[in-house]
Amino acid sequence: MAGFFDKMISQGVSANASSEPEPSGEEIADAPVEETVTSSELRTLKKIREAAQELLKYGLLEESSKPNLYRVVLTHPEEVSCILEPLDLDIGIDEIRGLLYVKVRLDETPDQDEWSHPLVRRQRLTLEQSLLVAILRQHFVAWEQESGTGASQAQIPIDDLLPQLQIYLGDPGSESKERTRLFTLLDQLKGHGLVTSPDAHERIVIRPIIVHLADPTNLQALLVWLREQIDQQTSPHHSSEKDSNEEEI
Template sequence: MPPNLFDQWASAAPATAPVTAPDGPTGEEAPAASPAPEHGPATPAIVRRALQELLKNGLLELSAKPHLFRQIATDTARANALLEPLDLRVLVDDHRGLAYVAVAASYQSENTGEDEDDWTHPLVRRQRLTLEQSLLLAILRREFLQREQEGGLGVPVQLAIDSLLPQLGIYLGHTGSDMQERKRLLTLLEHLRGHGVVSDVDAQERITIRPMIVHLANPENLQALLQRLRELASNPEGGA
């Protein structure tokens, strides 16, 4: 069975040069040095599990995987050493119980032209959002931060679907059909769910906003988006 990828990274060591000794009285060469072990100590199983889960989903939440999250949070230096050959790193938000993968600051893309627009890293696909998805993301992020200020960090933030419909309608306009507007909202939420920022809609017609939403988008960009949408809403003919 081939060695585990993480074990290879952890145990990588420079090869030692062969050792020779002067010829003895009989002219015989000294015995060859014993070969060094092919692999050093294995990466602990819990570290491998935590990193594999982190790479699979892009994030780890304390509420969902407490044991694996704590392993990453307490051994971040080891995790980053293992991710370094991939030009990735792990960031930990202890206050919200979140660890997530990010591209290392030292990474330099070799792509040019059209490829550079589609890829920021060979292992990380750039996630593009439509205007409507970006708008809903901004609304949800604002709601999340407001609830955090009221209830404190780490408190689950839940919203009723019906409470989002009027806010979305302010910027996107009303279609005149409640069913159509609700379907539009559910479609947008389903797409954002794939980015790890919201949960499924539960039986009470609510969603849980997940802490990753704080780190997904730049606050300045979201504020500029909202300002632009307000301008378009107040002066539809002036927008282009």
């Protein structure tokens, strides 16, 4: 049988329950809205998302062409790095040349002979393309030495490239074929983001990303190999003597 105090507690609980106001329809409707606002506040700022998307789309951002997005990434590098980190990617910053570019996180990529990153397709260049990259990089370095590192618009006339390319690739037989070959190669390198389209005066602009894509050691080795091939073709007797000497060593 319930005692006196048990009855008092039961009556008090019932009274409190009946006196509590039921939530109105407006309060119920407002609850999910508050949660939505909170979740949207936690999202990355729209301008940072747009800059990261642009960086991933083209692989680079140049201050000269996209100054607003470039400044966003430059002022929020940690936020952009956090976006790229789950993809094993990072941003390379060349503030002197006004350049930002995507790079693979080497510490997260296993050391293998074959390219292993699932989102970055390795660009394989032909011998002719590699040679032209080497020539263009030499011109870009000379431009910076003359105008200062970070100087924009490293222009070069196409006619200046023709004789250098001919030294290594030979004469195709006519000037029209030679120019067609060069224009085809330049168009292919344009797809890699290394040069611009020729202007009305047949000049191209070498883009600063060439400094980071073209490794100086590899390019120097390529030029040495090409010179050796030319020497072997012009003096086969000397080449055979050289090979025999190497075998004796």
